[in-house]
Amino acid sequence: MFLHPQGEARAGGLDPRVWNLLRALSFPSPAMPVTVTRTTITTTTTSSSGLGSSTIVGSPRALTQPLGLLRLLQLVSTCVAFSLVASVGAWTGPMGNWSMFTWCFCFAVTLIILIVELAGLQARFPLSWRNFPITFACYAALFCLSSSIIYPTTYVQFLPHGRSRDHAIAATAFSCIACVAYATEVAWTRARPGEITGYMATVPGLLKVLETFVACIIFAFISSTQLYQHKPALEWCVAVYAICFILAAVAILLNLGDCTNMLPIPFPSFLSGLALLSVLLYATALVLWPLYQFDEKYGGQPQRSKEHGCSTSHAHYVCDWDRRLAVAILTAINLLAYVADLVYSARLVFVRV
Numbered sequence: 001m002f003l004h005p006q007g008e009a010r011a012g013g014l015d016p017r018v019w020n021l022l023r024a025l026s027f028p029s030p031a032m033p034v035t036v037t038r039t040t041i042t043t044t045t046t047s048s049s050g051l052g053s054s055t056i057v058g059s060p061r062a063l064t065q066p067l068g069l070l071r072l073l074q075l076v077s078t079c080v081a082f083s084l085v086a087s088v089g090a091w092t093g094p095m096g097n098w099s100m101f102t103w104c105f106c107f108a109v110t111l112i113i114l115i116v117e118l119a120g121l122q123a124r125f126p127l128s129w130r131n132f133p134i135t136f137a138c139y140a141a142l143f144c145l146s147s148s149i150i151y152p153t154t155y156v157q158f159l160p161h162g163r164s165r166d167h168a169i170a171a172t173a174f175s176c177i178a179c180v181a182y183a184t185e186v187a188w189t190r191a192r193p194g195e196i197t198g199y200m201a202t203v204p205g206l207l208k209v210l211e212t213f214v215a216c217i218i219f220a221f222i223s224s225t226q227l228y229q230h231k232p233a234l235e236w237c238v239a240v241y242a243i244c245f246i247l248a249a250v251a252i253l254l255n256l257g258d259c260t261n262m263l264p265i266p267f268p269s270f271l272s273g274l275a276l277l278s279v280l281l282y283a284t285a286l287v288l289w290p291l292y293q294f295d296e297k298y299g300g301q302p303q304r305s306k307e308h309g310c311s312t313s314h315a316h317y318v319c320d321w322d323r324r325l326a327v328a329i330l331t332a333i334n335l336l337a338y339v340a341d342l343v344y345s346a347r348l349v350f351v352r353v
Helices: 005-011 016-026 059-064 067-087 094-118 132-154 163-189 203-221 232-256 267-294 320-347
Strands: none
Touching: 016 232, 059 067, 059 267, 067 094, 094 132, 132 203, 132 267, 163 203, 163 320, 203 232, 203 267, 203 320, 232 320, 267 320
16 A cells, blocks of 8 residues: 555654655655765874873964973073073083083074974974974983083083182083973873884884984094004994994984885884894994003003093093093993894884874
């Protein structure tokens, strides 16, 4: 028995217009295509901060977030540090110049990061924003740490009591604050287990930063060529430091430029091979450098007191024996870093997004 839709609607107590609407939704006519418009709400959340808070980009409210406040602290502390030193001219000599460069450089790059995030220009930034901020924060923490140690021990202690010394001591305190602030950013933004992120936020990526930084300090100590000239074993050690530094720097630059797919081999395999090669090279340097620097059988000097120029302390000067000892210690530190890098690289499953 067939009922007209209007009769069926009346029988069911429905208004005919409602019935026609329901029938049109259930059986759309081919001549009348149905277009469904879907509204998508996209939110940007940073879980790498370890705080579970949303990141507000392109808005001044980004400064009120924990990471924004931390970067403001970095900006202020580095600015105060170099301003205090510059106001009294307490930065002459290589150690003072290094400290002033460190604070000015960290201030400038932190300011750039804040401007980029406030303006929402991450997509237009020439480097990978997943890797750049944490890479810089790690370098800045190491830079400020070195200045907080080198500046007071090689410069401030030789200043006479007065306004210059007081400003230098205050600058050292603000340098320590900046170091803690940058280290805190690294701890907040580093990769967590199971998290998809950039390589530089992982432990092997941060170890690459440490390896290159320690190598730079080694280069500063061996700037005097008389420490290794005319001794092939020591010249080999210098070559090891240079080769490993270049390889680690290439790995960092490939990640910052998002160019890891340009390699002829998979990037994880490249990292593992790099770490293994560096471990083997640094192992030879750890044996040869102390042997030829401190063993009398190989022309070394085991006692500091017999080294010319090491009997007294001088401002802006580090004697050769201390340089040799510092390089030996830094070689051991970098070898440990490369061993840890090799272990993590072998276990790391890196997901590139």
